[in-house]
Amino acid sequence: MDIGSSAVKLVELKPLSKVENKWKLVNLGVAHLTPEVIVDGSIMDSTVVVDGIVQLFNENKIKTGEVAIAVSGHSVIIKKITMAYMSEDELSESIRWEAESYIPFDIDDVYLDYQVLDEGDRGDGNMDVLLVAAKKEKVSEYVSVVQQAGKNPVVVDCDSFALQNALTANYELSDFQVTALINIGASVMNINILQGSNSIFWRDISFGGNVYTDAIQKDLGVDFDTAEKLKRGESVDDINFESVIPILSSVTNDLGVEVQKTFDFFKATTSAEKINRIMLTGGGSKILNLDSFLSERFEAPVEMLNPFQNISYNEKQFNPQLIHDLRASAAIAVGLAMRRVGDK
Numbered sequence: 001m002d003i004g005s006s007a008v009k010l011v012e013l014k015p016l017s018k019v020e021n022k023w024k025l026v027n028l029g030v031a032h033l034t035p036e037v038i039v040d041g042s043i044m045d046s047t048v049v050v051d052g053i054v055q056l057f058n059e060n061k062i063k064t065g066e067v068a069i070a071v072s073g074h075s076v077i078i079k080k081i082t083m084a085y086m087s088e089d090e091l092s093e094s095i096r097w098e099a100e101s102y103i104p105f106d107i108d109d110v111y112l113d114y115q116v117l118d119e120g121d122r123g124d125g126n127m128d129v130l131l132v133a134a135k136k137e138k139v140s141e142y143v144s145v146v147q148q149a150g151k152n153p154v155v156v157d158c159d160s161f162a163l164q165n166a167l168t169a170n171y172e173l174s175d176f177q178v179t180a181l182i183n184i185g186a187s188v189m190n191i192n193i194l195q196g197s198n199s200i201f202w203r204d205i206s207f208g209g210n211v212y213t214d215a216i217q218k219d220l221g222v223d224f225d226t227a228e229k230l231k232r233g234e235s236v237d238d239i240n241f242e243s244v245i246p247i248l249s250s251v252t253n254d255l256g257v258e259v260q261k262t263f264d265f266f267k268a269t270t271s272a273e274k275i276n277r278i279m280l281t282g283g284g285s286k287i288l289n290l291d292s293f294l295s296e297r298f299e300a301p302v303e304m305l306n307p308f309q310n311i312s313y314n315e316k317q318f319n320p321q322l323i324h325d326l327r328a329s330a331a332i333a334v335g336l337a338m339r340r341v342g343d344k
Contacts, residue, residue, distance in 0.1 A: 001053070001056075001067045001068070001069055001146070001333060001336065002069075002070065002159075002162075002330075002332040002333040002336060003038070003043075003049065003069060003142055003145070004033075004038070004185050004186060004283075004329075004332075005033070005035075005038045005039070005040075005041065005185060005186035005187040005188070005208070005210070006032065006033055006035075006185075006186040006209070006210075006283060007030050007031060007032045007033055007283075007329070008030070008031045008033065008049065008052045008053060008056060009029075009030050009326075009329060009330055009332070009333040010027065010028070010029045010030070010031075010053075010056045010057075010060070010062075010333060011025070011027070011028055011330060011333040011334050011336070011337045012025075012026040012027035012028075012060075012062060012064070012337060013025060013026060013311065013334070013337040013338060014026050016312070021168070021169045021310070022310070022312075023169070023310075023311045023312070023337075023338070024311065024312045024313065025308065025311050025312070025313035025314075025318060027060045027062055028060075028318060028322070028323075028326065028330070029056040029059060029060045030056075030326065030329070031052030031053070031055050031056050033048060033049065033052060034048070035210070035224055037049060038187075039187075040073070040187055040206065041071075041072070041073040041075070041138070041187060041188060042138075042141065043141045043142070043145060046141075046144065046145050046148065049145045050145050050148045050149045053145065053146065053149035053151065054149050054150070057149070057151070065150065065151045065152050066151070066152050066154045066341075067146060067151050067152070067153055067154070067155075068153070068154065068155035068156075068157060068336040068337065068339040069142055069143070069146060069153050069155070069156055069157070069336065070156070070157040070158055070159045070161075070162050070332060070336055071134050071138050071139060071142055071156065071157075071158060071159070072158060072159035072160070072188050072190055072204045073138075073188050073204050073206065074204065074206065075134060075135040075137070075138035076132070076133070076134045076135075076138070076158055076204060077102070077103055077104070077105075077110075077131075077132070077133045077134075078130070078131070078132050078158060078160060078202040079102050079130075079131045080117065080128055080129070080130055080131070080200070081098070081102060081128070081129050081131050082126050082127070082128055082129075083098060083126065083127055083129055084125060084126055084127075085125055085126060085127045086127075088116075091114070091116070091129070095112070095114050095129075095131070096112060098131075099112055099114075099131055099133065102131060103131075103133045105133065105135060109135060109136055109137070110133040110134060110135055110136060111133065111134050111135075111136055111139055111156075112131075112132070112133050113132045113133075114129050114130060114131050114132065115129070115130045116128075116129055116130075117129060117130055132158060134156070134158070139156055142156070143156065154341050155336070155339045155340075155341060157335075157336060157339060159183065159185075159188075159190045159204070159332050160190050160192040160199065160202045160204070161199070161335070162331075162332045162333075162334075162335030162336045162339075163181055163183050163190060163192055163281065163331055163332060163335055164181070164192055164194065164197075164199050164335065165334075165335035165336075165338045165339070166281075166305065166307040166331040166332070166334045166335035166338075167179070167181055167194070167279060167305060167331075168197045169310060169311075169334075169335075169338060170305075170306060170307060170308075170309040170310045170311070171279075171309070173194065173196050173197045174196060175195075175196040176195075176196070177195075177196065177276045177277060178193065178194070178195055178272050178274065178275050178276045178277075179193070179194045179275075179276065179277045179278075179279060180192075180193050180263070180275045180277070180278045180279070180300075181193070181194065181279045181281070181305070182259065182278060182279070182280055182281070182282075182285070182294075183281045183282040183285075183331065183332065184208055184209060184255075184280070184281075184282040184283070184284030184285050184287075185208045185209065185282045185283065185284065186208045186209045186210050186283060186284070187206065187208045187209075187210050188204055188205065188206060188207075188208055189204070189205040189207045189208055189255070189258070189282075189284070190202075190203075190204050190205075190282075191203045191204075191205065191259065191262050193266055193272075193275070195272065200270060200272075201266045201269075201270065203262050203265075205258050205262070207254075207255060207258050208282075208284050209231070209282075209283055209284030209287070211251050211254070211255075212231045212247075212248060212251045212284070212287060213227045213228055213231055214227075215247050215250065215251050216230050216231060216244060216247055216248075219247050220239065220243065220244070220247075222236075222239070226239075230244045231244075231248070231287065232286065233288055245288070248287060248288055248289070249289070252287065252289070252290055252293050255290075256293065256294065256297050259294070259298070260297070260298075263275060263298065274300075275298060275300050276300060277300055277301055277302075277303065278294055278295070278298065278300050278301070278302045278303070279302075279303055279304075279305045280294070280302060280303070280304050280305060281304070281305040281307070281328055281331040282328060282329065282331070283328060283329045285304065285328050286328055291304070304327075304328065305327075305328075305331055306327050307327055307330055307331040307334035307335070308323050308327055308330070308334070311334070
């Protein structure tokens with residue numbers, strides 16, 4: 001279940017036989033939220049979110065009460081660090097002290113987790129460790145609304161890792177290919193860069209589809225709903241869509257600057273020289289000409305991620321048009337549905 005700024009998206013999957021990464025869609029639903037319910041990732045009106053979750057479970061007649069959710073934004077830190085090789089027991093004892101050097105928050109205020117990436121086979125006596133920290137306050141916000149809805153949040157993940165699940169389950173990735181996975185939500189943009197199927201760089205940016213909406217509202221003097229329709233390319237009485245195009249282009253340029261900063265920092269801190277492919281997802285990814293703009297600016301092919309590409313479903317139960325319409329906004333929820341308690 002992806003609790004986003006504009007909607008709660010729910011996906012239930014069932015693994016098919018014993019074949020790895022083969023899934024069948026069991027349930028799919030969306031409960032839209034008004035703009036003031038979640039602001040900059042903070043839940044301002046928990047009652048509305050709780051009602052949305054309850055509605056989704058009731059409408060879809062979902063029997064399980066266990067869910068996986070995710071957090072993102074400035075309250076989440078993801079870093080790959082290098083440490084002297086040590087045993088699992090030694091690492092579990094020392095990781096907290098090691099993390100203090102990398103986490104810009106009081107270590108007592110965060111939930112901390114880690115994963116050894118190379119088991120000390122670097123040859124230099126060191127090992128790479130993936131370090132993840134999330135502010136307890138942020139996690140508690142999201143866990144609380146799920147519990148108030150009568151459900152059990154058994155996994156709390158990060159948006160970037162859920163997106164990686166959705167990508168690797170649906171696409172064959174060459175070991176030598178560098179893929180930038182860009183998820184543009186309503187208020188946060190997640191950038192996850194992978195070498196083959198392994199993530200090697202992460203960044204969450206406070207920039208999303210709402211920036212487009214705000215710009216249209218300000219420049220044209222329209223309300224939120226009208227601006228949302230214009231952003232999606234829908235016609236609105238008395239407003240020529242031609243007047244919207246320069247507004248969208250201006251914001252897209254700003255988005256391009258943020259992506260450029262991220263790519264430049266990535267190249268400066270890794271051995272990779274080039275982004276070979278860009279995969280776009282999230283509700284904001286459907287902005288007019290965004291794909292062609294990014295392709296031209298970064299000289300890489302741009303493709304829309306389809307999180308349902310390798311997932312089977314019954315067309316009598318799920319309208320193929322609905323699947324198509326939701327594929328841009330359902331990637332995080334799909335990736336979360338692939339999680340299991342205790343997995344890594």
